[in-house]
Amino acid sequence: MILVSKSQIKLITSLQQKKYRNNLGLFVAEGPKVINELLNSNIKLHSLFSTKEHLFKVEKLWVISENDLEKISFLKNANNSVAIFEIPKLKEITNKTLTIVLDAIRDPGNLGTIIRLCDWFGVQQLVCSLDTVDCYNPKVIQATMGSIARVNIVYAELSEFLNKSKLPVYGACMEGASIYNEELPENAIVVLGNEANGISEKIEAILTNKITIPQFGKQKETESLNVATASAIILSEFKRFTER
Template structure:
């Protein structure tokens, strides 16, 4: 039987300060929980109000539907909820491409970008300190389990780029068209804030400004940052 303290703990993990305090995060849904288990993420606890549907998951604690409703961040709980320990970040290695995010605030965008990194084999995602928390429930929902395979590091982005020694490519509306450009085997791709793009401080460190050309009438102001990341990573891997 789940206790009131367990429910209180799980509910508190919807807030970043408690995730940081307890070094725990919550994932919901069979696919996402399974992906984290298979990736070897350390489990704190698994809870389900439909244990008959998740009989192949280890050590699942059965809870009532009303308890699951309290613990879940979803309006319609998926039936299984996993609490995992936040892993230690690995050191960033620039022997391949790294994606860096400058103040990306939307959880859906970050979740999609993590999923894109997984798809395109990008092992490391570098985030400025004011980028949305990757363990935010909405981010985790959008990653579809890819959070288990991408090393997400929060750091002073300006300081890191200064000392990286790698070529730094920034996405700008007025950059050089990326199509046909010979890209190196390794580098850092910087993507900017949804409203303001790359900040002036980070822009000063960019060695090459690249852009995705617009073919339609100039009515769309810009591409969504996650969509732009997908197009640019495709070009990175095409070479």
């Protein structure tokens, strides 16, 4: 058992902030499930702190007390291990495959869920607007359940990226064609917009196809679908055709 030093505590807590994550090129993951997924990926471990000695077979393991774990965990209920990983280098984005584009997604849980959905549906590219929440935010990392290791995520000026692309650009809008009646291509770009405001005007102007998930309930008051559940349905629709 070793004591976590003050400088280590300072390092870890600083990684709650995007500024320090970017400067140091490091991010935090917690709990054995997420940490193990990342250990089994190409992402490099910086250091690992755990109250359990035999849970991980890595060199950079520090066995610590419950008390120290509390000090470095970002979670309400710390889950025995905290790890620091190196932010991986970006792979190049290709112009040939189904790509999800996020326009100003702000909620870490939503981004995490969308990353997990991309992983499930084999979507390897996710392009986020510069004002989308940082994918190395600890809340995003926890919500991805480790699938962040399998999706290539880049942040870019969206209009520039979209204007360069030769693929059709679909966007989820309140008033578009029913997604159930569209012949969806295997390769395309799909834009999902901000939780409160949808897709921004500037990006909406670039869309080649507006699609919508029709509402079946009769009540007009019904709030629009949450962006994460809408993403689930849209990804399912794009993939179900390639499956048949």
